Structures are given as C-alpha cells and as structure tokens.
Amino acid sequence: xxxxxxxxxxxxxxxxxxxxxxxxxxxxxxxxxxxxxxxxxxxxxxxxxxxxxxxxxxxxxxxxxxxxxxxxxxxxxxxxxxxxxxxxxxxxxxxxxxxxxxxxxxxxxxxxxxxxxxxxxxxxxxxxxxxxxxxxxxxxxxxxxxxxxxxxxxxxxxxxxxxxxxxxxxxxxxxxxxxxxxxxxxxxxxxxxxxxxxxxxxxxxxxxxxxxxxxxxxxxxxxxxxxxxxxxxxxxxxxxxxxxxxxxxxxxxxxxxxxxxxxxxxxxxxxxxxxxxxxxxxxxxxxxxxxxxxxxxxxxxxxxxxxxxxxxxxxxxxxxxxxxxxxxxxxxxxxxxxxxxxxxxxxxxxxxxxxxxxxxxxxxxxxxxxxxxxxxxxxxxxxxxxxxxxxxxxxxxxxxxxxxxxxxxxxxxxxxxxxxxxxxxxxxxxxxxxxxxxxxxxxxxxxxxxxxxxxxxxxxxxxxxxxxxxxxxxxxxxxxxxxxxxxxxxxxxxxxxxxxxxxxxxxxxxxxxxxxxxxxxxxxxxxxxxxxxxxxxxxxxxxxxxxxxxxxxxxxxxxxxxxxxxxxxxxxxxxxxxxxxxxxxxxx
Amino acid sequence: xxxxxxxxxxxxxxxxxxxxxxxxxxxxxxxxxxxxxxxxxxxxxxxxxxxxxxxxxxxxxxxxxxxxxxxxxxxxxxxxxxxxxxxxxxxxxxxxxxxxxxxxxxxxxxxxxxxxxxxxxxxxxxxxxxxxxxxxxxxxxxxxxxxxxxxxxxxxxxxxxxxxxxxxxxxxxxxxxxxxxxxxxxxxxxxxxxxxxxxxxxxxxxxxxxxxxxxxxxxxxxxxxxxxxxxxx
Numbered sequence: 001x002x003x004x005x006x007x008x009x010x011x012x013x014x015x016x017x018x019x020x021x022x023x024x025x026x027x028x029x030x031x032x033x034x035x036x037x038x039x040x041x042x043x044x045x046x047x048x049x050x051x052x053x054x055x056x057x058x059x060x061x062x063x064x065x066x067x068x069x070x071x072x073x074x075x076x077x078x079x080x081x082x083x084x085x086x087x088x089x090x091x092x093x094x095x096x097x098x099x100x101x102x103x104x105x106x107x108x109x110x111x112x113x114x115x116x117x118x119x120x121x122x123x124x125x126x127x128x129x130x131x132x133x134x135x136x137x138x139x140x141x142x143x144x145x146x147x148x149x150x151x152x153x154x155x156x157x158x159x160x161x162x163x164x165x166x167x168x169x170x171x172x173x174x175x176x177x178x179x180x181x182x183x184x185x186x187x188x189x190x191x192x193x194x195x196x197x198x199x200x201x202x203x204x205x206x207x208x209x210x211x212x213x214x215x216x217x218x219x220x221x222x223x224x225x226x227x228x229x230x231x232x233x234x235x236x237x238x239x240x241x242x243x244x245x246x247x248x249x250x251x252x253x254x255x256x257x258x259x260x261x262x263x264x265x266x267x268x269x270x271x272x273x274x275x276x277x278x279x280x281x282x283x284x285x286x287x288x289x290x291x292x293x294x295x296x297x298x299x300x301x302x303x304x305x306x307x308x309x310x311x312x313x314x315x316x317x318x319x320x321x322x323x324x325x326x327x328x329x330x331x332x333x334x335x336x337x338x339x340x341x342x343x344x345x346x347x348x349x350x351x352x353x354x355x356x357x358x359x360x361x362x363x364x365x366x367x368x369x370x371x372x373x374x375x376x377x378x379x380x381x382x383x384x385x386x387x388x389x390x391x392x393x394x395x396x397x398x399x400x401x402x403x404x405x406x407x408x409x410x411x412x413x414x415x416x417x418x419x420x421x422x423x424x425x426x427x428x429x430x431x432x433x434x435x436x437x438x439x440x441x442x443x444x445x446x447x448x449x450x451x452x453x454x455x456x457x458x459x460x461x462x463x464x465x466x467x468x469x470x471x472x473x474x475x476x477x478x479x480x481x482x483x484x485x486x487x488x489x490x491x492x493x494x495x496x497x498x499x500x501x502x503x504x505x506x507x508x509x510x511x512x513x514x515x516x517x518x519x520x521x522x523x524x525x526x527x528x529x530x531x532x533x534x535x536x537x538x539x540x541x542x543x544x545x546x547x548x549x550x551x552x553x554x555x556x557x558x559x560x561x562x563x564x565x566x567x568x569x570x571x572x573x574x575x576x577x578x579x580x581x582x583x584x585x586x587x588x
Numbered sequence: 589x590x591x592x593x594x595x596x597x598x599x600x601x602x603x604x605x606x607x608x609x610x611x612x613x614x615x616x617x618x619x620x621x622x623x624x625x626x627x628x629x630x631x632x633x634x635x636x637x638x639x640x641x642x643x644x645x646x647x648x649x650x651x652x653x654x655x656x657x658x659x660x661x662x663x664x665x666x667x668x669x670x671x672x673x674x675x676x677x678x679x680x681x682x683x684x685x686x687x688x689x690x691x692x693x694x695x696x697x698x699x700x701x702x703x704x705x706x707x708x709x710x711x712x713x714x715x716x717x718x719x720x721x722x723x724x725x726x727x728x729x730x731x732x733x734x735x736x737x738x739x740x741x742x743x744x745x746x747x748x749x750x751x752x753x754x755x756x757x758x759x760x761x762x763x764x765x766x767x768x769x770x771x772x773x774x775x776x777x778x779x780x781x782x783x784x785x786x787x788x789x790x791x792x793x794x795x796x797x798x799x800x801x802x803x804x805x806x807x808x809x810x811x812x813x814x815x816x817x818x819x820x821x
Contacts, residue, residue, distance in 0.1 A: 028760060030749045034625040034633075034739050035710040038778065039750055042770035043761065168732050 090176035133172030134164030166466030208540030215535030362394025392431035621707030686711030738749030
C-alpha cells in the first residue's frame with residue numbers, strides 16, 4: 001500500500017491527546033471506605049445495565065482510535081498496489097523464420113524463451129498476453145497463462161512456431177497496444193536490435209546473434225513451349241567463402257559461386273521441360289529453412305471458347321487474337337466463354353458460370369478519335385492504350401457498367417453476375433483501326449486471362465512464404481483438405497466462392513478437393529521461404545532497447561481505496577454513536 | 589396525703605410534701621467501636637470518636653460518676669484502667685470486623701447507669717440485639733454514630749477502586765452523581781433503620797459529621813437535651 005499524501009499521516013499524533021484523555025478520565029482512583037455493602041446496595045438496581053455500560057465505555061476508546069486512524073489514512077489517500085494494479089504486459093513475438101537461426105546448437109527462439117522467463121521473474125504484471133508478428137499479427141489464445149505455471153513456456157513454445165516469411169513488428173505492436181491500452185507495457189521479442197529508440201512503454205528485447213547464412217532470396221520457373229528455365233538469386237552470408245547450389249530436376253547439377261559478403265548472385269539454368277519438380281539446395285548453415293527451394297511445373301491453363309459470329313470481317317481478327325493468347329481451345333462443347341454478335345446467339349446448354357462477350361455492330365456508326373475514358377481498375381482495360389485509335393461505334397451506349405467511354409457513349413461495358421460475367425462491345429471492324437491496333441489482342445488477352453482466373457483452383461503453384469494463396473473451389477465441392485509435406489492435414493472450411501489456403505510450412509503441399517459426387521482432385525503447391533531481410537543474419541543482435549517499466553508507472557495503476565477507508569470510518573462512527581446513546585440510556 | 593411530711597409539719601407548722609425519686613447508680617458505660625473502619629484514612633473519624641469518649645468520661649468524672657470504658661471489637665473488652673481517658677491503654681481501631689458479635693456476649697453493664705455507644709454503625713445485620721442490650725436496665729442509652737464527611741458525601745467522577753477499611757476487599761465502581769445519590773439513599777435507609785429501632789427501645793440516636801465536628805466542637809443539641817432532662821420513674 002502506498003499513499004499519495006503521506007505527510008497527512010503526521011496527523012496520527014492526534015491520537016496522543018485522545019489516549020491521554022482516556023487515560024486520565026478512565027484511570028482508577030483508589031480510596032478507603034468504611035464499608036462496601038452500601039455501595040453494593042447502590043448498585044443493585046442498575047446492575048442489569050451496568051455490564052453493557054462498562055463494556056461500551058471500554059469499547060469507545062478503541063473505536064475512537066480506529067476512527068481517527070481511518071480518517072487520517074483516508075486523508076493520506078491510500079492506494080492499494082495489488083497484482084491487479086500492476087500494468088498489463090503485451091509480448092510481441094517475432095514469428096519470422098529467422099528466429100530459427102542456430103547458434104551453438106540452440107535457436108534464437110529457445111534463447112528468447114529463456115530470456116522471457118528471466119524477465120518475467122523480475123517484473124510483476126497483472127496479466128500477460130502474446131501477439132505473434134508474422135505477415136499479419138495474431139493474438140495467441142493460451143487460455144489462463146501465468147509464468148508461474150509449470151507448462152507455461154511449453155504451451156507458448158507450441159504456439160510460437162517461427163515459420164512466417166517475415167514479421168511486421170510495427171503492426172503487431174499496434175495490435176498489442178490496441179489490446180492492452182495506453183497503460184500496457186509492451187515487449188518486442190526479436191532477433192534484431194532497434195535502429196531508433198522505441199516509443200515510451202515499449203521495450204525491445206533482442207536475442208539474436210550474428211551468423212554466416214546463405215539463402216535463396218528469389219527463384220522463379222518459366223515453362224514455355226521451348227523448354228523450362230529457372231532463375232534464382234542467392235545471398236552470400238557474412239563470409240566470402242565460395243558456395244555451391246545443387247539443382248535437382250531428375251538429374252543433379254551443381255553450380256559454384258563466389259560472392260562478397262551480403263552480395264546477391266543471380267543465375268539462370270535450364271531444366272528438363274517435363275520435370276514436375278525442381279529442387280534447389282544450399283549447404284546447411286545457421287538457418288536451414290532458407291536453404292531449399294522447390295519449384296513445381298505450372299500447368300498451362302486452357303479454356304474453351306465458342307464463337308457465334310455472323311460477320312465474317314469480325315470473326316477473323318477475333319480468332320487471330322484468341323489464338324495469340326495460347327490459352328484458348330475453340331469448342332462449342334461446354335464452353336467457358338461465348339463470343340457472339342447477334343441478338344439471339346446459338347442455343348447452348350445452360351451454364352451459370354459461362355462468360356459472354358456480345359459484340360454489337362450499330363447500323364449508324366461514327367468513328368471516334370477520343371478522348372477515351374477507361375476504367376483502369378478493371379482487368380479488361382489493363383494495358384490498353386487508345387491514343388491514336390479510331391473506334392467505330394454507334395451513338396448509343398451499350399448496357400452495363402462502362403469500361404471504355406467516349407463522350408457519353410459507352411463503348412465497352414460490363415454486366416457483373418454472381419459467377420458468369422457478361423461484356424458488351426460495340427465496334428465496326430470494317431471502319432476505324434481498332435482491330436488492327438495492338439489494343440485488339442490486348443483486350444482479348446485480358447478477357448481470356450480474366451476468364452482463366454475465374455476457373456477453379458489457384459493462379460499459381462509456386463508461392464513465396466507470406467504470399468496469400470487463394471483457391472477457387474469448383475461448384476459442387478464438398479471439402480478441401482490441405483496436406484503439408486510434414487505434419488497433420490488441415491481441412492479448410494468452405495465459405496463463399498473462394499478461400500485462402502493456410503500454407504505456413506515450407507515445402508510441397510497437396511490440396512485434395514473432394515466433390516459432392518465423391519470424386520477427388522489433387523493439386524500440388526510449393527511454398528518457399530525467400531526473404532532477404534529475414535535471411536540476412538549479419539545484423540542480428542542481443543540486447544535491450546527502451547525503458548523497462550518503472551515503479552512510478554505502476555503507481556498510476558494503483559487502486560484508490562480512500563472510499564473504503566471513509567466508508568469504514570462512517571460505519572464505526574455510526575457504531576460509536578449507537579454505543580454512546582446506549583451508555584447514556586443505561587446511566588439514565 | 590400520705591406524702592405529707594407530718595413530722596416536719598409538727599415542728600414547723602408548715603405543710604411539706606415529700607418527693608421521692610429513684611436513686612441513679614452513678615455509673616457510665618462508654619462503648620467504643622474498635623473496628624478499623626473507625627480509623628478511616630484521611631478523615632477525623634478516629635479523633636472525634638476518641639474525643640467523644642474522652643468528653644463523656646470527663647463529664648462522668650466531674651459529675652462523680654464512675655466511668656467504665658469498653659472496646660467493642662470481636663469481643664467486648666472493658667478497659668480496667670479508670671484513670672483519665674488520656675491514659676487509657678489500648679490498641680485503637682485494629683479489629684477487622686464489626687462489633688455486632690461482641691454484643692451477643694451479654695456485657696456486664698452497670699444496672700441503671702448511662703450507656704453510650706460510639707460507632708459508625710457500618711455493618712450489615714440486624715441491629716436489634718445491640719440496641720436491646722444497650723437499653724436493657726439503663727437509665728439512658730445513647731448511640732452516637734460518628735461518620736466521616738466522606739461517608740456521607742463521597743467524591744464522584746471517574747472510576748474508583750473502593751477498599752473496605754476492615755476486610756481490605758476492593759470494589760471498582762464508576763462514580764457519577766447518580767451512583768453517589770444511590771449510595772446516599774442506601775446510607776439514609778441504614779440510618780433510618782437504626783434510628784427507628786433506637787426510638788422503639790428508648791435509646792437516643794445521634795449522628796455526627798466527624799470532619800465538621802473536629803473543626804468546630806459542639807455536642808449535638810439533642811444529646812445535651814436528653815442528658816439534662818430529669819428522668820422520672
């Protein structure tokens with residue numbers, strides 16, 4: 001307990017005259033008398049009330065002393081420093097894979113846990129909560145957690161995996177501040193020191209050590225009809241020793257490199273076109289996780305497009321543009337996209353996910369030179385440069401949300417649907433130069449790519465850790481299961497027409513999609529840890545930055561118990577009043 | 589007619605009536621309460637009691653009476669020395685109990701004499717045997733109650749430990765005005781009991797304030813009047 005105004009405690013000297021008064025008034029004087037029986041007779045009548053009276057008199061002094069003490073303490077404004085009064089502690093845990101860096105057999109995470117244990121034994125906090133700092137912050141649900149519990153740090157270690165591609169410490173710090181409020185103290189546990197002084201209430205605790213670590217920082221695979229190529233970049237560690245990259249695409253090849261400390265070396269290698277999996281590896285060093293990259297073969301997506309074109313001068317440039325995309329197979333059998341130029345297109349089996357492009361050729365056309373206004377946020381307008389284009393179209397707008405307009409005339413419009421998307425284009429290929437300009441194949445390439453992007457599955461098979469992995473389930477999908485290279489499988493809950501796959505561990509993950517009819521499709525996805533900032537351990541540090549919580553800051557959280565003292569004093573005063581009245585009644 | 593002194597008539601030719609009165613034995617018994625309560629600390633009670641006895645003994649001596657002093661303690665003891673009271677030899681006020689038992693011994697008081705009991709009468713019990721013993725075959729009996737001023741008007745205020753002068757027993761009591769008033773009522777009831785009983789047996793009861801009397805010696809008026817009046821058979 002502490003006092004805001006401790007000098008008020010000096011008022012306790014007021015007890016001295018009170019006790020003195022009681023001493024002098026209540027002291028027993030001795031006197032010799034001739035007899036006692038007359039005195040005893042005098043007491044016979046009020047004897048029934050004499051005991052309470054004497055009791056009251058004996059009790060009044062302690063009551064008055066207690067009341068005086070309570071009033072003095074209340075004037076000193078007592079504050080109760082309990083565990084609840086201590087500040088909250090929010091611990092931001094760097095969840096990036098750089099925390100796995102080994103040094104003398106122990107990784108940074110283990111050292112950080114030991115350091116946390118030491119720190120928590122020295123400080124007292126009301127409660128502790130943990131926020132892991134990955135690409136996005138996450139509040140750990142540890143239930144009732146106290147550093148005194150025997151399994152406290154084991155449970156924390158189980159939740160703190162350190163497999164994220166990076167750590168947005170600032171965002172995690174903001175979340176911790178939002179949870180704990182302005183009075184909370186925040187520890188940021190990481191492996192790098194702070195370049196700037198942390199803000200008040202934030203303490204950065206680093207447990208890293210500089211280490212020699214080489215890592216892949218970039219790797220991409222290009223599968224073309226002519227062959228497959230891989231481009232990778234390797235960052236040299238803090239030494240300048242030569243290193244070897246092993247490429248396994250069914251056959252093993254090794255490439256040696258010399259580089260200065262911290263230098264990034266890029267290299268391009270050809271791999272077998274039919275290799276479904278290419279693995280690049282580096283020799284083991286401080287950080288093992290960034291020494292391997294797996295690149296899977298990206299299958300070429302193909303969609304079926306049906307053409308229902310009555311105008312011959314329109315069909316030729318459209319066919320040519322579609323062929324140029326390399327992702328189209330013209331077919332009238334369950335097409336993904338229907339391109340037509342009539343009001344009553346060919347009858348096809350109904351498909352709620354089928355896209356359509358209706359091309360309107362007005363009777364009275366005008367050739368517009370611009371200026372054209374494009375909705376740049378739409379994928380169909382990406383890369384369109386209409387400067388110099390002569391667009392022959394009618395004078396009325398096509399229905400839908402305008403994507404390209406000239407004046408008040410919409411030339412290209414979009415009518416969004418739940419699954420299928422409908423576009424309307426008005427143009428006269430016989431007039432103007434639109435079909436002859438580069439905008440024509442660009443427009444159709446955008447259309448085909450947008451249509452491909454709506455197909456079930458993912459856009460890519462090779463992902464960098466931290467990159468969101470979006471999966472579009474096909475209609476009739478009953479379950480999506482994610483099976484990592486190591487560890488238990490995860491059933492991804494279905495919600496809406498797209499879902500995000502929680503790829504966390506590097507390696508190859510298999511996505512098993514089970515349809516309602518019982519059929520299964522399996523797709524492999526590769527996740528690689530490639531973050532130069534995390535792999536660069538040359539700047540890792542151990543130390544503490546920022547001010548630790550001070551007792552003064554804990555005082556701010558102390559509970560003011562003055563009202564309790566005043567209430568107790570009031571109750572005692574009431575009791576004193578009742579006893580005094582009772583004593584007077586007995587005496588009467 | 590038969591009270592006429594015929595012989596004298598014959599000699600003097602005057603009618604002379606003979607008057608007779610019982611002859612009083614010229615003896616005085618003075619009983620002094622020798623209990624410790626008579627020597628109450630810080631009071632003149634003992635001095636006044638002794639002075640009273642001396643006064644009575646002196647008066648008896650001057651009147652030709654034979655004075656017999658008695659000390660009433662656990663027993664009734666007659667002081668054999670008949671000299672002046674200043675020469676009486678005794679251990680004054682040392683008895684630790686009241687003299688009520690002493691009067692059960694049927695003391696050898698002189699028949700037809702004057703009897704005085706000087707005491708504070710501060711004991712609990714039936715006073716009838718004492719008063720009866722004093723009154724029996726006595727011409728005049730007087731009970732002189734000698735009280736200290738503190739016995740009649742006790743101090744009050746605060747807590748007091750009252751110590752019995754005879755037994756040494758202590759009793760703690762908070763003395764306020766009400767408590768003192770109740771004590772004085774009890775004292776008056778006690779005196780009233782003695783006075784009524786004394787009146788019934790023809791004994792004179794006199795109460796004196798020793799502290800007042802010591803500063804201003806004055807024999808109580810009713811005592812003088814009683815002793816000087818002519819006793820008729």
